[in-house]
Amino acid sequence: MAAQPKVAKVEGKNKKDASFETADKEQQEAIEKIDEVQNEIDRLNEQASDEILKVEQKYNKLRQPFFQKRSEMIAKIPNxxxxxxxxxxxVSALLNDEDEEVFHFLTKVEVQEFDDIKSGYKITFHFKENEFFKNQTISKEFHLNETGEPSSISTPINWKNGKDLVKKYAAKGGSGDRKRNHEDQQPESFFSWFSDNSDAGVDELGEVIKDDIWxxxxxxxxxSEMDEDHSGEEGDDGVDDDEDGDGVDEDDDEEDS
Structure with missing residues (x-):
C-alpha cells in the first residue's frame, strides 16, 4: 500500500513533462512558421526596393532637363x-566671412546621383576666375561600397599663394563642431569640410546640399526677402492710434480739456 502514492507521484510528473514537451513543440512550430512568414516579408521588401529604385532612376532622368533649364535661369541672377x-x-553655420567672399564667385552647383542611386552621389561647384584658387570646378563624391561602408573623395584645391583657407583656419584652431561663433571661436572654413574625407559616415552637410538645397x-x-516681408507685417500690427505721430492720444487730450 505504501508504494502506491509513489507510483501516482511519478505518473503525475510524467504527465507534466509531457505537457511541457507538447507546449515546447507547439512553440517551436510557431517560431518556424513565423520565420517562414518573415522570409516572405523580407522577399517582398527586397522586391519593393528594386521597383522603387527603378522608379527613382526613371524620374531622375526625367528631371535632368529641368535641372539644366533651372541652372540656365539661375546663371542670370547675380550671387x-x-x-x-x-x-x-x-550651411551658414559653416561659412566664415572669407568663405562667403569665395562663394561670390560661385556660378553653378550640380548634384548628380549615381545610376544605381544607392551607391552614392557627386556635388560639383563651378567658379568663375577668382583670387583664391585656380580651379574652375571642384567636386566631392560620396560612395557606398557593397557592404554599405561610406567613403568620400574630393578634388584637390589649387589654392593661390597665401589664400589656402583650410590651412589658415586650421592654424587658427577652428572649432571642432564647425559652429559659427564670432565672439568665442574662429570657425573652420567650409573648404575644411570639402577637403575632409576622413569620416564620410558622419558627413551631414553633403546630405543637406543633396536633399534640401538642391x-x-x-x-x-x-x-531673406520673406523674412523682411514678415517683419514688415509685424511692424504694421504694432502701429498705435496716434496718427499724428506726436506720441499723444487724442482721446487723452479730450479728457484733459
Whole structure:
C-alpha cells in the first residue's frame, strides 16, 4: 500500500513533462512558421526596393532637363548661390566671412546621383576666375561600397599663394563642431569640410546640399526677402492710434480739456 502514492507521484510528473514537451513543440512550430512568414516579408521588401529604385532612376532622368533649364535661369541672377547658402541655417553655420567672399564667385552647383542611386552621389561647384584658387570646378563624391561602408573623395584645391583657407583656419584652431561663433571661436572654413574625407559616415552637410538645397534652392534664395516681408507685417500690427505721430492720444487730450 505504501508504494502506491509513489507510483501516482511519478505518473503525475510524467504527465507534466509531457505537457511541457507538447507546449515546447507547439512553440517551436510557431517560431518556424513565423520565420517562414518573415522570409516572405523580407522577399517582398527586397522586391519593393528594386521597383522603387527603378522608379527613382526613371524620374531622375526625367528631371535632368529641368535641372539644366533651372541652372540656365539661375546663371542670370547675380550671387544666387551664395545667397541661398548663406540663408540656409546649417550651411551658414559653416561659412566664415572669407568663405562667403569665395562663394561670390560661385556660378553653378550640380548634384548628380549615381545610376544605381544607392551607391552614392557627386556635388560639383563651378567658379568663375577668382583670387583664391585656380580651379574652375571642384567636386566631392560620396560612395557606398557593397557592404554599405561610406567613403568620400574630393578634388584637390589649387589654392593661390597665401589664400589656402583650410590651412589658415586650421592654424587658427577652428572649432571642432564647425559652429559659427564670432565672439568665442574662429570657425573652420567650409573648404575644411570639402577637403575632409576622413569620416564620410558622419558627413551631414553633403546630405543637406543633396536633399534640401538642391531640390529647391529658390526657397533659400528668397528666404531673406520673406523674412523682411514678415517683419514688415509685424511692424504694421504694432502701429498705435496716434496718427499724428506726436506720441499723444487724442482721446487723452479730450479728457484733459
Amino acid at each position: 544666387f548661390w551664395v545667397t541661398a547658402f548663406v540663408n540656409h541655417p546649417q 531640390p529647391n534652392p529658390l526657397q533659400y534664395y528668397l528666404a
